[in-house]
Amino acid sequence: MNPTIRSQFATTETYAYLNSAAVAPPPKAAIDAVLFQLEDAAVYAGLRFGAWVDTKKRCRSLMAQILGCRDEQLAFIRNTSDGFASIANGLEWKAGQNIVSFADEFPANFYAWRNVRDRQGVELRLAPERDGRIDLDELISLIDADTRLVAISSVQFASGFRSDLARIAEAAHKADALFCVDLIQGLGAHAYDLPGLGVDAACGASHKWLCAPEGIGYIYLSDRARELITPTLVGWVSVEDAWDFADREQNYKPNALAWETGTGPSALFYGLEASLKLLIEADLKKVEAYLDELSEYLCERIASKDYEILSSRKEGERSAIVCVRHKGGLTPNEIADRLEQEKVLVSPRLDRIRIAPHFFNNKEDIDRLIDALI
Numbered sequence: 001m002n003p004t005i006r007s008q009f010a011t012t013e014t015y016a017y018l019n020s021a022a023v024a025p026p027p028k029a030a031i032d033a034v035l036f037q038l039e040d041a042a043v044y045a046g047l048r049f050g051a052w053v054d055t056k057k058r059c060r061s062l063m064a065q066i067l068g069c070r071d072e073q074l075a076f077i078r079n080t081s082d083g084f085a086s087i088a089n090g091l092e093w094k095a096g097q098n099i100v101s102f103a104d105e106f107p108a109n110f111y112a113w114r115n116v117r118d119r120q121g122v123e124l125r126l127a128p129e130r131d132g133r134i135d136l137d138e139l140i141s142l143i144d145a146d147t148r149l150v151a152i153s154s155v156q157f158a159s160g161f162r163s164d165l166a167r168i169a170e171a172a173h174k175a176d177a178l179f180c181v182d183l184i185q186g187l188g189a190h191a192y193d194l195p196g197l198g199v200d201a202a203c204g205a206s207h208k209w210l211c212a213p214e215g216i217g218y219i220y221l222s223d224r225a226r227e228l229i230t231p232t233l234v235g236w237v238s239v240e241d242a243w244d245f246a247d248r249e250q251n252y253k254p255n256a257l258a259w260e261t262g263t264g265p266s267a268l269f270y271g272l273e274a275s276l277k278l279l280i281e282a283d284l285k286k287v288e289a290y291l292d293e294l295s296e297y298l299c300e301r302i303a304s305k306d307y308e309i310l311s312s313r314k315e316g317e318r319s320a321i322v323c324v325r326h327k328g329g330l331t332p333n334e335i336a337d338r339l340e341q342e343k344v345l346v347s348p349r350l351d352r353i354r355i356a357p358h359f360f361n362n363k364e365d366i367d368r369l370i371d372a373l374i
Contacts, residue, residue, distance in 0.1 A: 001282060001290050001359045008278065009360040016344040016365040021157060021185055021321050021356035024211040027278055030271035034213060037270040052266035059269050062276040066284060067202075068193035069220055075259035076269075079217040080184050082233075083203030084112035084151070086219065086259060087180060090229040095121035097148040100139065100177075103128045104350070106157040108203075109182040113151060122148070132159045132310040133317065140171040147177040154186035158349045160311040160321030160356075162186070169198030178225060184208050189291055189320045189358070191284035200225040206268070209320075209358065212275040213268045221256040235261030279359075287359045291320040294357050294366065298322050301370045310352055323352040330374060342372035 008027035011017040017025060037055075040048050056076065064071045077083055089112075099113045103126040117124040123146075127139040134156070143150060150172040155162050165181060172179040181202040183192065188209025194202055200222045207214035221229065231252060236242055238258045239250045252258040279287065299309055299322060307324040326335060332348030339346055346369070347354045357365065 001287065005278070005282060006360050006362065012360060012365075014343060016361075016368040018355050018357050018361065018365060018369060019345045019347055020209055020211070020358040021354055022347045023207050023214065024188075024209060024358060025360075026211055026213055026271060027275060027360075029274040029278060030212060033270040033274040034267045037267040041266070052269070055266070055273055056264060056269045059273050059276065062273065062280065063218060066187065066191045066276070066280065067220060068191075068195055069222075072253075072255040072257055073220055073222065073226075075219050075221075075256040076264055077203075077217040077219055077259060078215075079108075080182060080203045080205045081108040081112070083217055083219040084109055084180070084182075085115075086231070086233060087149075087201055087203075087225075087229055088112040088116050089232045091148070091178075093120040093122050093148065096123075097146050098123035098125050098142075098144070099149050099151065100125045100127075100142045100147055100172075101151040102126060102134055102139065102153070102156070104156065104158055105151070105153060106182065106184075108184075109151055109153060113149075129159065131312075132323065133161050133312045134163060136164060136167060140168065143171050143175050143177065145175060147172070147175045149178045149180055151180045151182070153182040153184075154192070155189075155319045155321060157185050157321075158352070158354065159323050160185075160319045160354075162317050162319045164316060165197045165199060169200075172200075173198060178228065185321065186319070188279060188284075188287075190288050194220055195222065201229070206272050206275075210272070210275055210279065211358070212272040215265050215268045216272055219256060219259055221259075226255055231258040233261060234258065237262055282359060290359060291357065292318070294361060294363070295320055295322050297363055298355060298357070298366050298369075301366055302373070305370065305373050307353075307373070320356060320358070322355045323349065324355065325352045326374070335374060338374055339369070339372050342368070344369050344372045 011025040060071050116122050125142040169179045178200045181199050183202050183204035202220040206212035206216040238252050306327045310323045332353050336348045
């Protein structure tokens with residue numbers, strides 16, 4: 001977006017790094033913050049525990065700000081998969097119910113539901129990909145009176161398709177089903193108003209578009225979802241007064257914080273805080289507009305090459321992720337390997353190449369990609 005932001009990302013000195021949908025590089029501010037906490041621990045150890053907890057609380061508030069929710073509706077966990085597993089395991093299921101989702105979801109948003117299917121006799125209904133898109137009419141048509149939960153990604157990992165969350169939520173709620181969203185490919189490139197969109201539960205992690213160190217996941221639970229989902233993995237900080245070690249019969253916290261089982265990776269929270277501040281200072285609405293402009297430039301430039309754009313570029317459906325396929329039959333791995341030799345980094349996904357610029361990229365990075373493409 002500007003040279004100041006770009007200077008925070010050391011990868012830009014070497015690579016045209018167009019792979020934030022896989023793992024985004026952390027900015028210098030995040031690395032400095034992680035090192036600060038580790039050096040702090042080396043000198044003061046447990047004397048500084050309160051400051052580490054306060055940093056985690058600040059992270060929660062910053063995350064809640066870009067999700068449009070209350071702090072206590074958001075818990076930190078290990079990763080996205082843990083979030084979906086905890087939702088699947090915490091709901092009561094009955095044989096004959098069904099779950100509606102998309103056939104090409106990232107596996108983190110699949111295996112938890114497959115496990116319910118296999119163990120509980122619940123049907124798993126999957127809408128197929130249609131020309132790089134999800135046909136929302138087709139997806140919604142799978143919802144009926146027996147649907148217990150609808151699960152979808154805000155942005156698809158292998159196409160970049162951006163779903164109309166409000167529309168899906170309305171259909172799910174008409175059937176009295178929970179609406180669960182994987183945010184990992186959206187949050188950081190976009191801001192969200194989860195309550196306003198009608199999202200009941202959402203999961204994600206720190207290491208993609210949030211540009212933070214890997215190792216922190218998060219789960220959002222609406223008040224409705226918290227009433228329906230029981231925490232199944234609990235620990236000493238899941239209860240209302242964690243420091244009352246004598247009361248072993250106290251209640252679990254009445255909100256998402258019951259999902260936090262114990263102490264967390266303190267150094268990583270310092271890094272997450274720095275990354276969140278950088279994104280918020282950049283203004284996520286401006287980040288989204290910039291990435292829309294940059295991805296459009298990418299699509300214009302790649303039209304001169306022997307590639308087919310698979311990602312929808314329709315208003316409301318496009319995202320910062322652009323997926324392309326070689327018309328001449330070159331495999332995604334062949335193309336990605338060749339690009340890496342030219343210090344251009346992308347990801348092979350399914351039968352396509354996934355290109356994912358972020359706010360530290362510029363048009364020169366796109367030009368390097370185009371020049372290096374076979």
